[in-house]
Amino acid sequence: MSYMVLIVEDEATLASNIARFLNRHGYETRVAARAEAALREMESFKPDAILLDYNLPGMNGLEFLTRVRSSDPQVKLIMATGHGSEQVAVEAMKAGAYDYLVKPLALAQVKSILDGAVREDSREKQLRHDRQRPAEGGLARLVGDSQPMRELKAVLQRILQAEQRLSDDELPAVLITGETGTGKELVARALHFEGSRARGPFVEMNCSSIPANLLEAELFGYERGAFTDAKERKPGLIESAEGGTLFLDEIGEMDLTLQAKLLKFLEDRTVRRLGSVREQRANARIVAATNRNLEQLVRDGKFRTDLFFRLRIVHLELPALRTMPGDIASLAHHYLSRQAERYGKSDAAFTPAAIALLQQHTWPGNVRELRNVIEQSVILAPGAAIDVEHLRLSQSLEEDDQHLAQGGTEHNLNLGDVERRLLVKALEQTGWNVSRAARLLGVSRDVLRYRIDKYRLKLPS
Numbered sequence: 001m002s003y004m005v006l007i008v009e010d011e012a013t014l015a016s017n018i019a020r021f022l023n024r025h026g027y028e029t030r031v032a033a034r035a036e037a038a039l040r041e042m043e044s045f046k047p048d049a050i051l052l053d054y055n056l057p058g059m060n061g062l063e064f065l066t067r068v069r070s071s072d073p074q075v076k077l078i079m080a081t082g083h084g085s086e087q088v089a090v091e092a093m094k095a096g097a098y099d100y101l102v103k104p105l106a107l108a109q110v111k112s113i114l115d116g117a118v119r120e121d122s123r124e125k126q127l128r129h130d131r132q133r134p135a136e137g138g139l140a141r142l143v144g145d146s147q148p149m150r151e152l153k154a155v156l157q158r159i160l161q162a163e164q165r166l167s168d169d170e171l172p173a174v175l176i177t178g179e180t181g182t183g184k185e186l187v188a189r190a191l192h193f194e195g196s197r198a199r200g201p202f203v204e205m206n207c208s209s210i211p212a213n214l215l216e217a218e219l220f221g222y223e224r225g226a227f228t229d230a231k232e233r234k235p236g237l238i239e240s241a242e243g244g245t246l247f248l249d250e251i252g253e254m255d256l257t258l259q260a261k262l263l264k265f266l267e268d269r270t271v272r273r274l275g276s277v278r279e280q281r282a283n284a285r286i287v288a289a290t291n292r293n294l295e296q297l298v299r300d301g302k303f304r305t306d307l308f309f310r311l312r313i314v315h316l317e318l319p320a321l322r323t324m325p326g327d328i329a330s331l332a333h334h335y336l337s338r339q340a341e342r343y344g345k346s347d348a349a350f351t352p353a354a355i356a357l358l359q360q361h362t363w364p365g366n367v368r369e370l371r372n373v374i375e376q377s378v379i380l381a382p383g384a385a386i387d388v389e390h391l392r393l394s395q396s397l398e399e400d401d402q403h404l405a406q407g408g409t410e411h412n413l414n415l416g417d418v419e420r421r422l423l424v425k426a427l428e429q430t431g432w433n434v435s436r437a438a439r440l441l442g443v444s445r446d447v448l449r450y451r452i453d454k455y456r457l458k459l460p461s
């Protein structure tokens with residue numbers, strides 16, 4: 001669906017030029033010469049953004065902006081003013097304008113601001129969608145009845161009960177730790193959708209998937225002109241999570257400088273966008289997760305002690321799948337049901353031998369690995385029966401996991417060697433499919449590609 005822009009401009013040639021330019025770049029446009037005509041046009045056109053001149057015959061741009069803002073809070077309004085009309089621009093921003101332009105207009109700048117509006121609209125729609133999908137993140141999605149899983153559910157229930165006595169802005173930060181693939185995001189969603197902030201947005205960010213120099217801008221946002229490519233104002237993810245939860249995955253990868261700024265937010269609940277001179281209040285709950293040993297990172301000087309203790313006011317350690325052998329079968333049937341429906345194989349079922357093999361595996365990739373193995377088996381099985389030959393389990397990865405658990409040798413415990421070996425095994429298991437290997441390892445595609453380049457790994461001929 002194209003992005004619809006209403007151009008309210010009484011200079012016919014300028015309006016026509018803007019419309020043609022935007023049409024060439026994929027925007028759908030309509031033109032109105034007066035504010036009164038624009039209001040009538042909006043009844044049928046329903047624009048996503050409105051580009052309007054201030055100096056219009058009849059109702060001026062500021063009056064029009066106020067009328068539209070009161071009836072449609074979602075539409076993006078961009079005011080165009082003449083030179084020497086800075087006060088008008090200020091009033092427009094106070095009245096709810098998304099941005100403003102100074103005439104004479106540069107068409108590239110018009111497009112740049114609209115492109116920013118498109119990105120912000122996309123994020124806002126995703127946040128509204130998150131508010132409407134509580135069924136995707138409750139305690140019911142934590143499958144399993146083993147002792148470790150029962151204990152985890154009981155702890156979550158106690159946390160949620162204790163938080164009912166707190167006001168919405170008093171909820172403590174939560175730190176979720178555990179091996180890759182143990183379901184840390186699922187637990188974070190359960191805390192959000194079962195708690196007092198369920199109606200707010202659930203926003204997530206993987207700290208390892210964004211370059212360190214961009215992470216601050218993504219988290220705290222920035223003002224227009226804060227740096228070279230900052231062509232429009234952008235709120236950060238903390239602001240986007242207002243009234244809800246911000247889930248920071250792989251928090252152990254965060255730069256020390258940014259850790260200090262996150263700590264400041266946790267302590268005084270204010271944020272300052274890059275390029276801004278003022279701080280503003282923000283009400284987002286922080287839930288952080290990592291598969292790394294944060295205590296060791298603190299000892300190594302790579303993670304702030306004060307932030308560590310600030311985050312772990314509530315600490316949840318998730319059990320590895322190999323410690324819950326009784327849950328493997330129930331989880332396998334759970335994922336089989338979902339994948340069978342997805343791929344149109346509603347009669348799919350495991351053979352007893354397949355279940356026995358699943359229960360013998362140590363699952364170094366935990367629940368994520370199990371889920372991926374089940375999906376692959378549904379695809380590979382020619383009929384309804386899922387048998388041993390359809391379960392592509394990685395024995396070499398399992399051996400590495402067992403060897404590391406037993407101590408290994410000094411040579412084999414070299415971090416670079418171990419990382420390279422796991423990368424190769426994951427790529428081999430997935431047929432060098434980077435997306436699937438990234439999911440298996442619990443990292444983003446960009447991080448995996450970086451490590452492939454780092455170790456100069458190449459697909460065998």
